[in-house]
Amino acid sequence: MSIIDFISKPWPWYVAGPMISFVMFLLLWFGKSFGISSSLRNVCSIAGAGKYYKYFDFNWKKEIWNIIFIAGAIFGGYIASTFFHNFNPVELSNNTIDDLSKLGIIFNGELVPEEIFNIYSLATLKGFLIIVIGGFFVGFGARWAGGCTSGHAISGLSNLQLPSLIAVVGFFIGGLVMTHLIFPLIF
Amino acid sequence: MKYIKFFLIGILFGIIMTKSEIISWFRIQEMFRFHSFHMYGVIGSAVILGMIQIFFIKKIKFKNFKGKIIEFKNKKLGKYNNLFGGIIFGLGWALTGACPGPMYILVGNGYYIFGVVIVSAILGAFTYGALKEKLPH
Numbered sequence: 675m676s677i678i679d680f681i682s683k684p685w686p687w688y689v690a691g692p693m694i695s696f697v698m699f700l701l702l703w704f705g706k707s708f709g710i711s712s713s714l715r716n717v718c719s720i721a722g723a724g725k726y727y728k729y730f731d732f733n734w735k736k737e738i739w740n741i742i743f744i745a746g747a748i749f750g751g752y753i754a755s756t757f758f759h760n761f762n763p764v765e766l767s768n769n770t771i772d773d774l775s776k777l778g779i780i781f782n783g784e785l786v787p788e789e790i791f792n793i794y795s796l797a798t799l800k801g802f803l804i805i806v807i808g809g810f811f812v813g814f815g816a817r818w819a820g821g822c823t824s825g826h827a828i829s830g831l832s833n834l835q836l837p838s839l840i841a842v843v844g845f846f847i848g849g850l851v852m853t854h855l856i857f858p859l860i861f
Numbered sequence: 862m863k864y865i866k867f868f869l870i871g872i873l874f875g876i877i878m879t880k881s882e883i884i885s886w887f888r889i890q891e892m893f894r895f896h897s898f899h900m901y902g903v904i905g906s907a908v909i910l911g912m913i914q915i916f917f918i919k920k921i922k923f924k925n926f927k928g929k930i931i932e933f934k935n936k937k938l939g940k941y942n943n944l945f946g947g948i949i950f951g952l953g954w955a956l957t958g959a960c961p962g963p964m965y966i967l968v969g970n971g972y973y974i975f976g977v978v979i980v981s982a983i984l985g986a987f988t989y990g991a992l993k994e995k996l997p998h
Contacts (some may be wrong), residue, residue, distance in 0.1 A: 675880070681880070682880075684880060684882055685877070685881040686899075686902075687898070687900075687901075687902025687903045687906060687959075688902065688906060689881070690877055690878075690881030690883065690903045690907075691902060691904070691905065691906025691907040691910070692906055692907070692910055693873075693877045693902045694874075694877060694903065694907040695907045695908075695910040695911045695914060697870060697873060697874050698907075698911055698914070699914055700870050700873075701867075701870060702918065702925070702929075702931055703865070703925050703926055704866060704925065704926055705925045705926070705927060705929070705931075705983045706867075707933075707934070708933040710960075710962045711959040711961045711986070711988075711995070712967075713961065714961065714982055714985070714986035715868070715986050715990065716982050716986045717983050717986075718893045718983060718986055718990060723990060725986060726991075727990045727991050727993070728993075729989070729991075729993050730885035730987075732968065733970050733973050736917050738864070739864055739867045739952050740867075741866070742864045742867045742868050742871065742980060743867040743870060743871040743874070744871060744877075744965050745868060745871060746867065746868035746869060746870065746871020746873075746874070746875065747871040747872070747875035747878070747962065747965050747966050747969070748870045748871075748875060748965050748966065748968055748969035749868075749871070749872055749875060749969060750871060750872035750873065750874060750875020750876045750877075750878075750879070750966065750969065751875040751876075751878070751879050751965070751966035751968070751970045752875075752966065752969040752970070752971075753872065753874045753876060753882055753969075754875065754879035754968040754969075754970070755874070755879060755969070755971060756890065758876070758880060760880075762880050764888065765882065765899075766884050766885075766887045766888065766897075767891055767896040767897045769888055769894065769896040770887065770891040770894055770896045770897070773890075773894055773896075773962075774890060777943065781887060782896065784885070785882070785884060785885040785886065785960060785967065785970065785972070786886040786887070786967070786972060787886060787887070787917055788886065791886070791948075791972060791974045791975070792974055793974060794981065796974075796977065800894025804956050805954070805974065805977050805978055805981070806977065806981045807953075807956070807979075807981070808952075808956030808957035808978065808981070809881055809953065809957055809964070809977070809978035809979065809980070809981025809982045809984075809985065810953070810955045810962075810981045810982065810984055810985040810988070811949050811950065811953025811956065811982075811985060812950055812953035812954060812959070812960065812961065812978075812982045812985065813958060813961075813981065813982030813983060813984065813985025813986040813987075813988075813989070814946075814949055814953075814955075814985035814986065814988055814989050815946045815947065815948070815949030815950030815951070815952070816946070816947070816952055816960075816961060816982075816985075816986070817946070817985070817986045817989040817990070818942050818945065818946030818949065818950075818989050818996065819942060819943050819945075819946025819947045819949075819950055820886070820936060820937060820939070820942065820943060820946065820953050821936065822960050823904075823954075823958075823961075823962070823966060824961075824962055825959040826936070826947075827904055827908070829911070831908045831911070831912075831929070832907075832908055832911025832912050832914065832915050833911075833912075833915050833933050833935075834912070835935065835936040835938075836938055836939040836977075837936040837939065837943045838864070838936055838987075839965050840889060840893050840938075840943040840947065841943040841944070841946065841947040841950075842947065843944070843947065844944045844945070844946065844947020844948045844950065844951060845947050845948075845950055845951040845954060846893075846951060847891045847947070847948050847951060848947065848948040848949060848950060848951020848952040848953075848955070849889075849951040849952070849955040850881070850893055850951075850952050850955075851891075851948075851951070851952065852893075852951065852952045852954075852955035852956060853890065853893035853894060853931075854893075856952075859956075859994050
């Protein structure tokens with residue numbers, strides 16, 4: 675097996691988790707902190723929202739590293755899918771495949787269900803709800819909570835922050851309510 | 862040029878997130894249905910190693926690349942915002958199957974529709990900034 679084949683196979687949690695904490699370490703060592711949702715605020719500030727609202731009125735040039743980091747992450751996604759492509763289906767558990775098929779969502783082996791995540795589904799109520807309202811909730815919620823999975827769940831919990839623990843409990847309340855109570859109504 | 866290191870760390874992050882399938886909508890569903898240990902293993906091991914890391918960074922006063930002691934900002938504790946913001950985030954996380962990192966990385970994977978998710982998330986952040994003074998914290 676070549677090294678490329680080795681990298682291309684899905685990585686287990688005990689490889690991914692430690693590597694994410696290594697990414698956090700690298701950012702700390704370079705004087706930054708690991709948190710991605712702040713980039714959403716930065717983009718608003720770069721676009722000039724600071725003229726209208728205090729929340730966006732800060733020196734975004736100091737935070738530009740965050741946007742560069744994200745540009746790298748997008749390119750990393752491209753590299754992984756192009757050069758280390760995994761031709762096998764996503765290793766999803768059978769229970770999840772069954773549950774989703776009961777809701778009419780077919781597991782296609784890809785990363786996302788393409789019958790929902792496509793440009794035409796934007797014109798449907800369901801697609802609009804998932805893509806646009808879902809995205810809006812993520813951005814609004816992350817900023818109100820003061821961070822997302824990276825800033826609160828990884829950085830914050832690692833630093834024993836109580837606000838982060840409360841936020842993560844919130845993430846799961848929201849996620850469980852959506853999955854178990856609201857999904858059956860949407861699908 | 863001083864920013865190239867962040868681009869490289871970002872590449873590493875994008876590869877990790879893609880190869881471990883954390884960016885998958887299906888994997889997030891699996892997590893919220895408690896059907897697999899995978900996501901909990903990823904987040905759990907990252908947090909446990911992160912705790913050990915930060916404990917030692919503080920204990921030995923570990924210095925960053927510029928020779929300054931690494932300092933940690935405390936997250937602000939709010940009566941309402943951490944929980945309520947968190948719940949709204951969670952609702953969106955289950956819908957889109959992506960938190961902010963994966964949204965970007967999915968675009969790199971060729972799922973361009975997530976560009977619309979990103980724009981919506983930016984609008985969400987904008988709306989928060991506009992309403993900030995009126996929201997309980």
